[in-house]
Amino acid sequence: ETGVTQTPRHLVMGMTNKKSLKCEQHLGHNAMYWYKQSAKKPLELMFVYSLEERVENNSVPSRFSPECPNSSHLFLHLHTLQPEDSALYLCASSQGSGGAADTQYFGPGTRLTVL
């Protein structure tokens, strides 16, 4: 496996379910990100982890709970979601220099549908 991988690729869940999204990066990067991509909207940054420490939480509802056990893995735990949470959830990683030129590399995303 190379680059950034995400599982599952598709997920359908009810509003009362609990599920988790997984991201793994094979690039030796130190920073990882979760984004939400909805139709016709810019990518919304949800969480940023640098060296396994959360450094950004962009006012994301508590029904989304991130976890970064090490610099290669990132999870997004989901519970009691709403239909408006249906979107493509993208994971990205970067070298983690913290500068404005820190290029991010994306995974293929998980297409989430909340019924």
Add this chain to the structure above:
Amino acid sequence: QKEVEQDPGPLSVPEGAIVSLNCTYSNSAFQYFMWYRQYSRKGPELLMYTYSSGNKEDGRFTAQVDKSSKYISLFIRDSQPSDSATYLCARGAQGGKLIFGQGTELSVKP
């Protein structure tokens, strides 16, 4: 005003046409810009990045930054059906964050 504005399209062109994709930005503090290409049902992939003003060329693709007008452009020469995708512009920001435009959907017709 959005930090990065991009016409969502869709933009449809015939094969072989020159394509011009554009974004405007409002914050001049950071001068690092990126173009990502996103195919349907895939994640964005980095296409090009530029720093400050000027042009950068890579094969059929040219990225251009005009600081005076806060305008960034991506030109695609000799466009191909395989170029059909959504193109996202982004600006680098403090802490390694990226500020994205909403993307322009491009369709190149054979």
